[in-house]
Amino acid sequence: MKSESTTLGYNSKVEGEVVVTQADAVINWIRKHSVWPMPMGLACCAIELMAVGASRFDISRFGMEVMRFSPRQADCMIVSGTVTYKMAEVVRRIYEQMAEPKWVVAMGACASTGGMYRSYATLQGVDRIVPVDVYMSGCPPRPEALLDAMIKLQDKIGRERSVKNLTAPKAAAAAPAFAGKEA
Template identity: 60%
Template sequence: MAVSPVFLNPVDQAARWAQKSSLWPMVFGLACCSIEMMALVISRYDIARFGAEAFRATPRQADLLIVPGRVSVKMAPVIKQLYAQMPDPKWVMAMGACASSGGVFNNYAVVQGVDRILPVDVYVPGCPPTPEAVLHGFIKLQEKIQKNDPQAGLPMVKAHA
């Protein structure tokens, strides 16, 4: 059960600071948004400034699932399995219009938002979102982790660049 930030002791706060400052995203791409996600690690955007440059090639070492692109119905069970293999605590970012709502793909083959199958913590709008927008989403997620948001695991934070 989540605790109000007012009652967090220094140890809790330190633990949350460590968690938010060392997010390990999973190497995972679905569609065109993935190209923008890759740009996060280059020197121009330098996601290392946020402690999140250690992209992991296995879900068992990752605590952040960035969903970059449209989720096909065929791919949905695979994504759910990858999420299940990630250790707790873990977070999900819906990157782009397609991951957030299906985008322009309003048809039977595309899941109309990844929050239909996973608990999304932060949404990043755009088609595709710029790397700056994704970094803004990171900051929003870090704020959520630091505050021990009682809604963690539920869709509520919208990132706007």
């Protein structure tokens, strides 16, 4: 393990098998490499989401293959598809059932903005009911785009304060600022 060029930050004779680091660094490292997605598949984006789980794109390379259909066992909701007003209630309830800390990825044009469905039935962006961490363009996005978004989410998790959900619950900040602005 140790070579001529290795500089070690600790003295093994003094500290033994101990590495000194920060709590945030360790906790976030654990969190970002074990994201358990909740596939909120609502439309055609869900087909691409399935492709990401399959062998050609293989999301398990990033430690996210554990798709859980129960919100109790998941911490990242991937909203893949068109959110209708009728379904919005369900999306919000499932989000609330997920344990903290939790993240939301708005996959594709519909989940991000309503997409081409500018109609009476479609919620114009899932960020009107849940706080979104990563938005993705595309209709539907390529599987690589979802992988890219998930890696971006990993970076974001890595920069978070790991105990922020204890001090300021995310749900309290969930109300998007612009809801009701454009009446």
